[in-house]
Amino acid sequence: xxxxxxxxxxxxxxxxxxxxxxxxxxxxxxxxxxxxxxxxxxxxxxxxxxxxxxxxxxxxxxxxxxxxxxxxxxxxxxxxxxxxxxxxxxxxxxxxxxxxxxxxxxxxxxxxxxxxxxxxxxxx
Numbered sequence: 001x002x003x004x005x006x007x008x009x010x011x012x013x014x015x016x017x018x019x020x021x022x023x024x025x026x027x028x029x030x031x032x033x034x035x036x037x038x039x040x041x042x043x044x045x046x047x048x049x050x051x052x053x054x055x056x057x058x059x060x061x062x063x064x065x066x067x068x069x070x071x072x073x074x075x076x077x078x079x080x081x082x083x084x085x086x087x088x089x090x091x092x093x094x095x096x097x098x099x100x101x102x103x104x105x106x107x108x109x110x111x112x113x114x115x116x117x118x119x120x121x122x123x124x
Contacts, residue, residue: 009105013053017101020046021094028090029084040075043093048072050100057106065096 020043027039047070054062072079072089081089 007108010108011101011104012106013057013104015103016046016049016053017097017104020050020097021101024094024097028087031086031090037075040073040078043073044075046072046097047093050097050104052119053066053106054100057104059100059104062096062100063105066100069093071098073106 023039023042025045026034027043030036030039047066051063051066051070054066055062072081073093
């Protein structure tokens with residue numbers, strides 16, 4: 001049986017991107033209630049997390065979109081948007097998160113020297 005090889009790239013933005021997309025879709029239901037402030041915190045923080053992964057993966061195309069999401073969903077300084085425009089922003093931001101999560105790749109760190117198989121520890 002062949003030994004599996006280590007992947008050259010990781011997709012660290014996939015989990016927070018999908019989580020943010022789920023929060024955005026679920027947040028459409030509670031747009032006019034006070035619970036939506038919690039959704040704003042979640043989306044804003046996850047946008048910044050995915051932004052950092054995009055920076056590390058050199059996917060600079062997504063940086064302005066993720067920064068805009070972090071600013072628009074910021075719960076501290078609220079930008080007053082309501083109605084159908086805000087709902088369309090919710091779904092558009094969810095699409096940005098899903099696409100960014102799938103497309104952002106970060107090079108995998110090298111395996112430790114002990115697991116590479118090339119080095120043998122010596123006894124004294």
